[in-house]
């Protein structure tokens with residue numbers, strides 16, 4: 001009971017952090033009162049009655065708004081983590097199903113666990129006569145499938161199943177498509193990058209098939225807070241005039257948000273106390289003070305290590321509390337997960353330490369504190385994790401920085417970071433390989449014709465022609481009436497007055513192209529990754545990346561678990577892996593070359609010529625370095641003999657003009673370019689929602705095609721998905737952020753927090769921090785004081 005009277009279990013901790021400088025910054029939000037309103041009276045009486053039955057007398061304002069928006073048109077909802085977003089699409093769906101006994105709804109979830117969670121949520125309304133939800137995914141038993149197709153009126157599935165199982169077999173799903181009223185896309189921000197570019201095509205195929213059965217379903221989406229929700233919704237669905245519900249009517253707890261940096265252990269090298277050790281101390285303190293805490297950390301190995309460290313810290317004085325710390329990660333059986341979730345909800349556990357398996361909206365009840373160890377990749381994701389904190393009206397959301405460049409960048413700009421707009425989710429459904437793969441799938445689902453511009457956009461036919469010359473499609477000639485003699489009556493529409501369009505059909509109608517398309521890869525050319533200990537297929541990797549990621553001896557991470565590659569079978573295109581302890585990691589050494597194929601855009605920021613276009617990237621993996629996980633010590637350097645691989649993608653490149661190049665001493669030029677490239681890649685995720693692993697770079701003091709010192713930054717996925725394009729458009733910001741990253745890092749000659757990159761193919765050689773600083777400052781200083789060229793928001797230092 002004494003604990004209840006303590007105002008905040010973390011007060012002492014934060015005070016101590018403030019005193020010794022580890023608490024870099026703190027902000028408060030809330031408390032905010034709920035804005036409640038009546039449920040729209042137009043809802044079907046059965047739905048209103050069901051709400052009353054489950055004890056909901058009034059709705060949050062955004063829920064009522066969402067219902068009205070959903071009646072009017074496609075809608076996306078982006079309110080906070082625990083704001084009752086499901087209600088926003090469940091109510092309009094239940095309303096439709098109550099009015100029309102034949103109507104169907106399709107719920108698309110990125111993970112199976114989320115679909116199960118939602119099926120339970122739907123069942124809670126108790127409208128069992130009207131609402132018959134069923135999960136249809138890879139785990140659905142064969143014998144249950146026919147019945148689901150026939151009887152279920154809410155089908156919960158994932159994009160992969162839609163792509164592989166449902167769309168290619170649309171005839172078996174005719175009942176669904178002919179009555180499809182609603183499509184729900186929950187957690188839509190997950191659909192970005194390569195995955196998003198695929199899903200955007202799957203949804204276009206879905207709209208197209210629905211139209212063939214005479215329906216145009218209403219799309220309802222939800223997303224975490226991102227910079228461009230409307231753009232994301234429109235790019236994903238191909239629809240226009242989407243409505244946005246962003247004003248959150250749910251109550252917010254009084255939340256303290258803290259940015260925490262482990263203390264420096266060596267100033268010159270820029271090293272700090274390990275975030276794991278620091279996190280263990282923080283968690284032990286929170287648990288002792290009675291805060292129910294969730295902690296997010298990236299890998300399974302780290303989850304296990306941290307759990308052990310916290311238990312060890314508590315055991316001597318609070319043995320009973322040490323028992324209440326549990327790791328939670330992917331790899332548990334569904335039953336184990338359910339059990340842990342239930343114990344968490346019942347308040348039987350004090351701390352759960354997890355990978356991002358729990359980030360997506362699974363209901364785990366309310367927690368006091370959320371601790372995020374190292375930057376999870378995007379501010380949007382961090383905010384979602386932080387949103388877990390807040391019970392009994394108060395919460396602590398803490399971010400503990402790692403040594404990575406972005407982590408330390410945020411520590412130096414905590415205010416900027418706390419107030420920073422979240423990133424934009426980027427995708428490109430027309431990324432050529434992805435687009436063509438889905439056009440071929442679509443052709444198998446029904447002939448492609450001019451009407452398809454409505455779904456695939458005006459350029460679809462250029463890509464169809466490409467498939468034609470590749471021997472995948474064949475053209476079925478159109479004919480025009482009335483002048484043309486009557487053609488095949490089966491193909492004729494109307495009374496021979498209309499012009500029958502030219503169409504494209506598969507050359508091999510019996511084929512099943514969807515099976516060759518993985519929604520997680522940019523290219524159909526993939527290597528399978530097989531766990532030899534279990535025989536399980538873990539996933540796949542694009543062929544262009546296989547040599548670098550799954551070469552023999554590589555440590556490969558999958559859902560936070562480490563595997564070591566036993567064999568890379570180039571012939572059979574697969575990598576055989578086995579679980580490993582995760583004590584080491586590997587970094588490939590490689591030789592990269594870029595060839596400019598096509599220039600698409602060009603401009604001239606001061607001191608450079610900046611271009612955007614298509615390039616071919618050729619990579620040869622020469623060997624790899626094995627390092628120890630705990631202290632990054634190099635254990636061995638192994639050479640490999642692998643043939644070069646190449647892929648086409650989009651890139652920006654900039655060449656230094658002679659005047660600028662001349663200001664950098666020749667002996668440091670390459671190191672300066674290389675360090676500049678690393679810094680720009682490190683901060684690029686601030687502009688586009690991506691990982692530094694989605695981006696590649698190359699710097700050279702002489703490129704044969706430009707004839708000058710040049711830096712390339714390219715999309716690391718075949719075809720490109722829009723990252724380099726975004727960087728081209730916001731190049732000045734990229735330079736400014738990179739300059740700040742370098743100038744403000746306290747290290748002497750470069751460290752992992754500024755110019756060193758964990759994925760450098762040259763193993764971080766050569767790098768010149770001073771040279772990069774000089775180069776970027778010259779580029780920024782060369783900026784004209786007046787005039788619009790490359791205008792920046794920040795003050796010009798000229």
Ligand SMILES: [Zn+2]
Nearest residue numbers: 745747751754
């Ligand atoms: Zn540094």
Ligand SMILES: [Zn+2]
Nearest residue numbers: 760761762764
């Ligand atoms: Zn490098």
